[in-house]
Amino acid sequence: MIDLQQITKTYQSGENETQALKGVTIHVDEGEFVAIMGPSGSGKSTLMHILGALDKPSTGHYLLDGKDVSTYSEKELAELRKKKLGFVFQSFNLLPRTTAVRNVMLPLLYTNVSESKRTGLAEESLRAVGISEKHWAHMSNQLSGGQIQRVAIARALINSPRLILADEPTGNLDTKTSEMVLSVFQRLNNEGRTIVLITHEPDIANHAKRIISMRDGLIESDTQVKNRRISIEEKQ
Amino acid sequence: MRLKDLLIEALLSITANKTRTFLTVLGIVIGISSVISLISIGQGAQSSVKSQIGTLGSNLLTVSMNFNRNSLNTSEMLTTDDVKAIEKISLVKAVAPQVSTNTQIVYKGAGVNTQIIGTNDNYDDVRNITIDKGSFISSKDVTSYTKVAVVGPTAAENILGENREPLNETIKIDGIGFKIIGVTKTKGQSGMTNQDNMIYIPISTAQRYLTGNDSISSINIGVISENAMNEAKQQVTLALLKTHNIADSSSANFTVSSQTDVVETISSVSETFTLLLAAIAAISLVVGGIGIMNMMLTNVTERTKEIGLRKAIGASSTDIVVQFLTEAILLTSFGGIIGTLLGVLLSYVLTQFFNIATTVSVSSIVLAVGVSAGIGLVFGFYPAKRAARLDPIQSLRYE
Ligand SMILES: Nc1ncnc2c1ncn2[C@@H]1O[C@H](COP(=O)(O)OP(=O)(O)OP(=O)(O)O)[C@@H](O)[C@H]1O
């Protein structure tokens, strides 16, 4: 599904040049669950943004389902993000002063899906990540950190994307809430969706099927997980 | 995006910072309401001028002297000879010479200043004046220098007090007693003069006791029909050139004008006045528009992350432009509607409590609301474009 060929990314800020990626080649098949690890500044988020068609590589090619993303127009990129991808960010995931339901249906506002269908899908999505009905009408600042991340995942799911990209979705969460979020990802993966997730913690990474380690803009190791941890989904 | 969603999203954003929204909208409200009320004053002046064509009589010609400081001698005055010459013209129905003066009127010890017009029995007919009670000056009053007066309703009230019957009362003009023989019907303001605050006396009496000479201030001429106005004007001019011994009409020392001429002059002045008022108001609208732009720019900066997020989940640049433009237009239209209501209210208050004629036209309302939405479009465009240009990653990394 994903084919990254010798991707480099150089940031230019004034006189300084930062090479965030120095030649990354990765292949990810449909249905995989990949965890990307690595120290801070190793280029994980940069890689994720390129995967999410939010940023363009300086050199190299990114083929998604066999098509080169760099040839897409601005409009086609927006279409791609809307239809095929679900993104969960490291921080700032929800719109402030907006209810959980409305946050979840945000991607559908940019489509022609009818209002009733939209609400139905948003509620279904919220149920799938274990957010109970009484929180649906809560404003985003009335939700806990774990709830926010799960609402963000629910939003990433609403378009039924085939690829879910999550940048440290458990970064600010305690172990119990992290487990809950991970269980959602594992279920989604079991349903056939491809997942790429960034994390610092080996414990989290072990929930994936494959771990890619990065260092200084390069891939250090790429291994299959042997003793995979499975989170039991518990509804709250 | 569907229109309904667009409006909901815009409303949510606008109501997020209520104080700022209120202050920004206030700028537009002030701009629009001043446009509406100032234009209504200008148009009110124009339409009151126009409505006077009817009250003055559309077949009235007026002759007056062009006063020239250097040659103020009696040969430059209008005289009875002029009147006689005009009376001979066949297109002329009636002639009413007039002497105007402003003197103190005393009634039972209390005095007021009022305009006095000395004229003959044709005046009421020529100038469309109707009598409410009693009668107007007769030709016999003129020939026998009678000391009688016909008063306007406002003048009567000012001189005699509110609830007194004016007929047969005696008032003192310049110390001489005049008996009131008639009261005119209310007619209203005409240009700069209030036609109801007048006192009419026989011209002969006025010349003998008040002005002390034979000169005439102006001559009112009733023409037989409206169609004959131009022809009559020419003939009057010719006749007067003859009596004044002037060969060339371009050096005439008098002016013959119809009421339409006067009204046209006044209305062109008031049109300029309306334009000037509108221009002043337009400046305040532009200032309001800059306020909108300022607010939208602050908004874009503050909502950088939101824009990044929206783009990351699939909003195109067009979606973002449309969203911010909708917000700006919604703000200005809202301000436009409130401003219109306020402007209409203000015009009403001006008319009701300050006696200033106003006309609120539908076109000025449509214009104001249209202009305010347009301001939203124009002043919202740059910030919206700026929002759409934001790179999703840069904006998500924005701290
Ligand atoms: N817009 C930018 N301009 C300049 N340098 C940048 C920019 N974005 C990222 N970098 C640099 O690129 C490098 C990689 O950043 P990146 O965000 O990908 O790291 P990361 O692996 O996600 O780190 P973390 O674990 O802390 O999130 C860093 O050195 C960073 O300073």
Ligand SMILES: [Mg+2]
């Ligand atoms: Mg990162």
